[in-house]
Amino acid sequence: DADVTQTPRNRITKTGKRIMLECSQTKGHDRMYWYRQDPGLGLRLIYYSFDVKDINKGEISDGYSVSRQAQAKFSLSLESAIPNQTALYFCATSTGPTRTSGSGYNEQFFGPGTRLTVL
């Protein structure tokens, strides 16, 4: 069974539409992240959350919003999708340094990704 799941896996939408990508995890990790991956640009952090009440912007948060509904759920929304948001989107989780398990180095566990195409 997958520890980090993402839905949908593929999505094609039109410019101006509102889109939500969902992420769920069964790893019991406090920290969750949303990245996008573009050819030649690598993984870029959109938003991250170190616990349920904590939300932080990453390096490319413009045009995106997030919601941390529970420890296990972190969703990413595109309020009004535009073509340059076409990319692979990954959710990831990690433990924090206060946990007894894990090394405390933010070792990340990724979901399988969502391929989003905005026409």
Place this chain on the structure above:
Amino acid sequence: TQLLEQSPQFLSIQEGENLTVYCNSSSVFSSLQWYRQEPGEGPVLLVTVVTGGEVKKLKRLTFQFGDARKDSSLHITAAQPGDTGLYLCAGGVSGYSTLTFGKGTMLLVSP
């Protein structure tokens, strides 16, 4: 802003060859991680190195953290087609920070 430069960007080799890929920065990191990403999947953690000069081995893969903790290398001995994928390095400044990812080295190993 910490940056991680990976080289080469792309590497195409024959099965059985050895190779080394590099991850370099002008910044000091408290930890350096390597991930492998196969097509259609998310990155998977291979190793974390935390001590300057540290060497870790994972079967045919050897990872080294530079003495000054600014760079790292990944050496693969006798590459196999199953090693094909995108290799990403990622650095952390502390356990309370996020990770900085390099852009990756795409490795293609042909039979």
